[in-house]
Amino acid sequence: MPVIRIGSCNHCGLCCLPPVMVENPCIERGEDRCKFYTDMVNDKLYGHCLILGRGDRSIETVKDRFGNVITDDQIKWFNKNCIDYPTVADIELSHKLLSECSYMFKEAESGR
Numbered sequence: 020m021p022v023i024r025i026g027s028c029n030h031c032g033l034c035c036l037p038p039v040m041v042e043n044p045c046i047e048r049g050e051d052r053c054k055f056y057t058d059m060v061n062d063k064l065y066g067h068c069l070i071l072g073r074g075d076r077s078i079e080t081v082k083d084r085f086g087n088v089i090t091d092d093q094i095k096w097f098n099k100n101c102i103d104y105p106t107v108a109d110i111e112l113s114h115k116l117l118s119e120c121s122y123m124f125k126e127a128e129s130g131r
Contacts, residue, residue, distance in 0.1 A: 022107055026122025032056045033119050044092045054083035070097050
């Protein structure tokens with residue numbers, strides 16, 4: 020039976036870290052978060068992925084939180100992995116949601 024996603028990402032960034040994601044060019048070795056992710060203030064997120072929050076700017080001009088312009092490898096990674104992870108197809112391939120995820124997947128009800 021097909022599944023549907025309910026809710027939306029809270030941009031906690033935990034699925035971007037090992038062991039969920041490996042070989043991520045948006046995270047430097049030893050760092051605990053994506054270079055395009057905002058920090059925590061007073062235990063609340065004050066932003067979201069800086070690439071997704073770019074507004075009307077071209078993705079090629081996006082800068083990380085350290086002021087470095089996004090690289091081609093980072094753009095490719097973002098376009099392939101960050102836009103809508105995990106998808107229904109990922110879940111159907113046995114990917115597991117983290118307990119911190121703010122959405123869920125459930126079986127779609129039959130229209131019969």
